[in-house]
Amino acid sequence: VQTSQIWETPALLISSALIRCCTRDLIRLVSASFVATWEFQTSAVSRDVDTAAMFIGVGAATVGVGGSGAGIGTVIGSLIIGYARNLSLKWQLFSYAILVFALSEVMGLLCLMVAFLILFAM
Template sequence: MQTTKALIMSLVLIHSCARGLIRPVSASLLSRPESPSKQPSYSSSPLQVARWEFQTSVISRDTDAATRFIGAGAATVSVAGSGAGIGTVFGSLTIGYARNPSLKQHFFSYAILGSALSEAMGLFGLIVAFLIFFTA
């Protein structure tokens, strides 16, 4: 009697867990519970047709967030380039002024223009980084 009861319990357990054993563990844990009202009935066909729906899983959302972080970080590199550009502009201003002090005003106007353009490129890169990071 005891072995029959254990056999029945093991068969019930196998039957109830069969779907969980067939699917991968990640798919079993991360998928949403299925509602029977959304399932179409295929009564005309003797074989049951498998239907795969597109759904965003937790792993997919994590991947999207990771790519967003990588893209925003790559766009932020332009701010470092802007700093290097401004340093180069004012370094060249110093060298030019040391070689020819009479052109101080002429060199300074070009240095301001170069630093403004370099800073604008850095700000554009920062704006792109914020757009990547904060948009859906």
């Protein structure tokens, strides 16, 4: 009877030690997977770099608004030149100019919208 107790006890000790070790490692892996990267504290320098990058992105997106203004100026200038060359095409030139003006303005507003999304949504 004593021999069976001796053999059973180490087997139980080994299995419980193995279970404890594996469970501890498993808990570490599971707890590490639940922690998001956004929860880690960042340094002030890292936050400053992120803010500077955000403002650079907003500035780059705002450049498109200037391109929209240049496009509108080009369209109006071409409308005036075309009207001066051929008076009979006044309404056809005007309808094309309004169409291109609207498309150019939409692109400018899209660039402005992206700039605001970068600034306030991120």
